[in-house]
Amino acid sequence: MILMLICSKCGRKFEEKFILRCTCGGTLLVKRKYDSFAPRKFLDIRRYIDYLPVDEKFLPSLTPGITPISKISDEVYLKLDYLQPTGSFKDRGTYVTVAKIKEEGIDEVVIDSSGNAGLSLATYGMAEGIKVHVFLSYNAKPEKIARLNSVNARLHFVEGDRMRVHEEAVKFSERTGIPYASHWLNPYFLEGTKTIAFEIYEQIGIPRYIFVPVGSGTAFLGIWKGFKELLEMGEINKMPSLVAVQAEGYESLCKRSKSVNKLADGIAIPNPPRIEEMKVALRETSGFCISVGEEETLAGYHWLRRNGFFIEETSATALAGYWKAREKGLVKGSSLLLLTGSAKSF
Ligand SMILES: [Zn+2]
Structure with a gap:
């Protein structure tokens, strides 16, 4: 197995140390080659330990779980990642x-x-x-x-x-x-978030679309990387289309709006450093970007809360984005929406 970090901008390779950027300023990704997809028997994140760049003896005692998927209609699934120990996919x-x-x-x-x-x-x-x-x-x-x-x-x-x-x-x-x-x-953060893709694949296969709230892109890029690794292992033969849902006024992938969505504070990041990788992810998966305003976010938020999904406003952008995309005729087929963070109070 080759262990290394690779610069997304210039392709320079580094040893797998805790470094954040290439000398050229580019962002880094862990690059390893895996032969096949064979999760272990754990029912938490350790299920994918063979695909994570860590030594088992340093694993933290607090272990993220496998989060449930809830089907809310014939074609719509919610991945409840707000149920992680501290209340978010992070x-x-x-x-x-x-x-x-x-x-x-x-x-x-x-x-x-x-x-x-x-x-x-x-x-x-x-x-x-x-x-x-x-x-x-x-x-x-x-x-x-x-x-x-x-x-x-x-x-x-x-x-x-x-x-x-x-x-x-x-x-x-x-x-x-x-x-x-x-x-x-x-780069190690994305190694953790890529397990979202592994779980989705094991739980429901490959949805046609995955809607993800996107600010810095840590969930979005993790999901892209996870599915890409499954593809490289020969486990799957196509990628789901990734849909980046952004907040009006803070778009980095969609066209920047004049109006500002102040509800989605978790994705209020107008200049994320991994923007080029996100563009590649959209291109490679034939995905698209959609931007939502405050009213749309609030409608999604109320629907989710009324139906028992105890999420924070930023998470509701996934549903708001899905509704908007469907109305525009942009989605045909099954969609999975990532609910990223929980409500912090009643
Ligand atoms: Zn570089």
Whole structure:
């Protein structure tokens, strides 16, 4: 098995260490070759341990689960990833990241987050004795701040939008030498989120479309990478079409809207660093991008909550995007919608 990281921009190869970018500035992906798809017998993420770039002895004690899929109509499935331990799909990426951090003997890290990624890393960090600095905006939701405090996150508040928060976290890391564990850049995070694809495949096969809320693209690119690996292993012979659902005013793949969707704070990321990889994913899967406004998001949110899916607003963009795409005649066939994050309060 070849173990390496590869730059998406210039193709340069690196050893599998905890590094975030190529010397050319390009983003990195883990590149391994697997012969066949043979999950282990676990009923949690360890089912796919042979496809993750981690040493088993460094696995965190808190283990992400296999999340259920709920069928809501003849052609629509919901993947309930908001049911992960800290309430979002981010636990998958955190799990692999923390294993890698432990392997390298790192005991203090910096992350920037609108809430879920920071909460996930801080929770795993607390369990594993890793100190976690979380940079976040003053506009972060109070319930998310309260939960971050409850898991001993070192909070650093930043004036300005999500991109400013990111810049400040990078500066802090450079100044202090504390490693930056950005989920936007870190290639190990996508190794965790790719297990979403493996699960979908084992649970329902290959849906025609998969709708994913897209800000930094950590769920979207993970799903793309997971299905691509299944394809390379010869396990499947076609990819599902990936649909990137974005929030109005923050689009990076769709045309930028003048109106702003303030409800979907989890995907309010106008300039994600992995944008080129996301364009490749759309192209390779014959997917498309769709952008939703506040009213559409709210309609999806209310429908989901009324039907028992206890999600946060950002997750509702998946349903809002699906409705909009169907109305425009863009979908013909089965669709799976990823519900990414749970509600943080009643
Ligand atoms: Zn490069």
